[in-house]
Amino acid sequence: MTATTYLQSCAADDWQAATTHSFVYAVADGTMGRDKMAGYLQQDYLFVEGFVRLLASSVAQAPTLADAVPGAQFLGLICDQENTYFLRSFKALNVPQARHAAPQTQAFQQLMEDARQSGRYEIMLAVLVVAEWIYLDWAAPFEDCAEDLPFWLGEWINLHASPGFAGVVTYLRGQLDDVWETLDVGARADVTTTFAKAVALERAFFDAAWRGFPVHRHPG
Structure with missing residues (x-):
């Protein structure tokens, strides 16, 4: 069993709940309401800045250039294709970008910032792996x-179900699997705690999205 498979098994209940959530089924079968999707995307877009900073920090911590390159390439994709998707969707749904984060969004933003500030490659990877692998798992x-x-x-499905995105998840998991072998017992416990917290927060975010985030509207 790889380290990431082990970590996933430690958070199995929350993982299953997030990846088979009623919210993702509604996205897939087209029954997702415009307002509910708009509120979700407004909150999800608030993650982008913190995620980019965390991913960039992990690239800087990568042990070799070969380890860093796929992460750097993924940064470009987020800042281009995914960013454009959000902006096009806001226009189509006739909503602006949100200015205020919901509590569930704030909690994950704080986790990303804590991971970045830790300066520890394995802690950064724990959060990144969860954030991307859960999306691949539900979308594929x-x-x-x-x-x-x-x-x-x-397009939200396609962004997270493509072979390219699957390759990103494989890369991130491989990095965490490799670094796990170098960690002592205490560091492994820290990674396990961080991983489980990230999964729980992803589940909480989907729960809140299914209830419906308040939608920020254009003024007037």
Whole structure:
């Protein structure tokens, strides 16, 4: 069993709840309401800055250039293709970017910042692996549904179900699997705690999104 498979097993209940959530099924079958998706995307977009900073910090901590390059390439994708998707979706859904984070968003933002400030590659990876692997896990089964959906649903699936994104997850997991072998018992416990907390916060975010985040509207 790889380290990341072990870590996933330690958070199995929350992982299963997040990746088979009613919210993701509604995205996949096209029954997701415009307002509910708008509120979700507004909150999810607030993660981008913190995620980019965390990913950039992990690239800086990577042990070799070969270890750093895939992460650097992924930074470019987030700042280009994914960022453009958000902006197009906000326009289509007739909402602005949100200015205020919901409590569930704030909690994950703080986790990312704590991981970045730790200066520890393994802690950064624990958060990054969860953030991306959960999305691959829920989106991959629905890849064939995407083309029949409005783009603000279908492209969200495709962004997280593509072979390129799967490669990113494989890269991040491989980095954490490798570094795990160098850690002592205390460091492994820290990674396990961080990983489990990240999974629990992802589940909480989906729960809140399914209830419906307040939608920020254009003034006037």
